[in-house]
Amino acid sequence: MKKEIPLSVPNLSIDIVDNLRECIETGWVSTGGRFITEFERKFARYVGVESAVSTQSGTAGLHLALRALGIGPGDYVIVPTLTFVAAVAPVLYQGAIPVFMDCDDTLCMDASKLEEYLKYNPGKVKAIIVVHIFGNMANMEKIMELALKYDIKVIEDATESLGTYVTEGCYKGSHAGTIGDIGVYSFNANKIITTGGGGMVVSKDQGKLEYMRYLSITAKADSLYFVHDDVGYNYRMLNIQAALGVSQLDELENFVNTKIKNYEMYRQRLSEINGITILPFKNGIRANHWFYSLLINDQVLGITRDELMKQLIEEGIQCRPVWKLIHTLKPYKGYNAYRIEQAPFYESNVLNIPCSTNLKIEDLDFVCEKIKDIVKA
Ligand SMILES: Cc1ncc(COP(=O)(O)O)c(C=O)c1O
Structure with missing residues (x-):
């Protein structure tokens, strides 16, 4: 299967x-x-x-x-x-x-x-x-x-x-x-x-x-x-x-620890790939590390974010871009948007990868290996 x-x-x-x-x-x-x-x-x-x-x-x-x-x-x-x-x-x-x-x-x-x-x-x-x-x-x-x-x-x-x-x-x-x-x-x-x-x-x-x-x-x-x-x-x-x-709620702290551990593992494994950066959480907070966002530099990587996403999905790895910017959506288009300059960059280049707390180590390995295979091909 x-x-x-x-x-x-x-x-x-x-x-x-x-x-x-x-x-x-x-x-x-x-x-x-x-x-x-x-x-x-x-x-x-x-x-x-x-x-x-x-x-x-x-x-x-x-x-x-x-x-x-x-x-x-x-x-x-x-x-x-x-x-x-x-x-x-x-x-x-x-x-x-x-x-x-x-x-x-x-x-x-x-x-x-x-x-x-x-x-x-x-x-x-x-x-x-x-x-x-x-x-x-x-x-x-x-x-x-x-x-x-x-x-x-x-x-x-x-x-x-x-x-x-x-x-x-x-x-x-x-x-x-x-x-x-x-x-x-x-x-x-x-x-x-x-x-x-x-x-x-x-x-x-x-x-x-x-x-x-x-x-x-x-x-x-x-x-x-x-x-x-x-x-x-x-x-x-x-x-x-x-x-x-x-x-x-009794599990929450365990879940945060697992999220942090898995994030670290992704960070280490994926840092070997030029053109992919896992977005950091900022200093001065204990972040729950809920979602893992990869920033894709397609020029360096030689493959676009969307192509990588498509191939990962074909491999059975669910991943997603960030949301469409709300000020561009039909019901919200007519409203004021103030100097939106950074958000389009992240909208085009971020890819979120599996982050559930019940992922097994072999699942994380599988995701990292598939990413490596795809970008090498
Ligand atoms: C940023 C943000 N705001 C609001 C919501 C809405 O929460 P709910 O799905 O519980 O209505 C969500 C997620 O679902 C969210 O990610």
């Missing part, structure tokens, strides 16, 4: 079945049950905040964050162009106006361009959605300084960076997602831990956090008489999702 190596798949222990059995036997399979509160408490402890609110998805969390910060029709929100579309779509759900920002070499938002934009557009922007791409971390010191100066709210999309934290500077010890006004996480199946689908929001502002919890349960003010005194959503996490979450 042909070997197939997927890009990023869940690593679920069979012990999780005990938690699921409890949900089924007790009938607590929906938006109530002990696993939800346990997961929220455990999660808050892990990232070092007082409390957390679970959601159906990271996208739902981002939408709640915008609502809680009062972002509505006509408000300007700065967003990255190089990211997954779910970081931006909720801005349009709210009738707000995205302004697309370029990335720097961490693939996260370029804080210098952000500074430049704000200098020439003071008073215009109400919020920024910063995405910590692939487990890396944006320049939060600079972004928070600008946010303070210009009175702008900051939403951290930490959906890809659970487990990443700062090790130097004024935010030393802070986890990705806990520095801005609201932080959002995802437990989608490709993330470092998964609940099948799901998300979490955190905030230092307990009022905002409770408001998001309330909105996530259809803004139900009285559960006996069904009084809803705001327009809410059905965004609350299910007990069966949280039943996976409590168990996955």
Whole structure:
């Protein structure tokens, strides 16, 4: 049988079945049950905040964050162009106006361009959605300084960076997602831990956090008489999702260690190839090393990124480019994009390779050998 190596798949222990059995036997399979509160408490402890609110998805969390910060029709929100579309779509759900920002070499938002934009557009922007791409971390010191100066709210999309934290500077010890006004996480199946689908929001502002919890349960003010005194959503996490979450959270540090180990192995093995560089994670953080991105120099390598990708896929190795830049996509084309210069380069030259925590050493060998064979041929 042909070997197939997927890009990023869940690593679920069979012990999780005990938690699921409890949900089924007790009938607590929906938006109530002990696993939800346990997961929220455990999660808050892990990232070092007082409390957390679970959601159906990271996208739902981002939408709640915008609502809680009062972002509505006509408000300007700065967003990255190089990211997954779910970081931006909720801005349009709210009738707000995205302004697309370029990335720097961490693939996260370029804080210098952000500074430049704000200098020439003071008073215009109400919020920024910063995405910590692939487990890396944006320049939060600079972004928070600008946010303070210009009175702008900051939403951290930490959906890809659970487990990443700062090790130097004024935010030393802070986890990705806990520095801005609201932080959002995802437990989608490709993330470092998964609940099948799901998300979490955190905030230092307990009022905002409770408001998001309330909105996530259809803004139900009285559960006996069904009084809803705001327009809410059905965004609350299910007990069966949280039943996976409590168990996955116990594995998180092991998963990060595996991610780091596998990254190092790829880095060493692939550094022998001229024209391929595995993108580094920045200094001053403990990165969760969620995704492994190769930067392909086709001139040196003698083969294009897309040709390499095609041949790897034919060999059963799932790999992917980064996302299409959002400001070029149909629903987002008409909006402002500020000096997008770096992102097109990464869009054209990055290739993500298998990074699941359950990869075996022979899988990693197989990927490296196939890459070497293809570029030699
Ligand atoms: C950067 C980013 N933002 C938002 C999301 C949305 O999370 P979810 O799939 O849980 O809705 C994802 C991933 O799925 C993501 O990678």
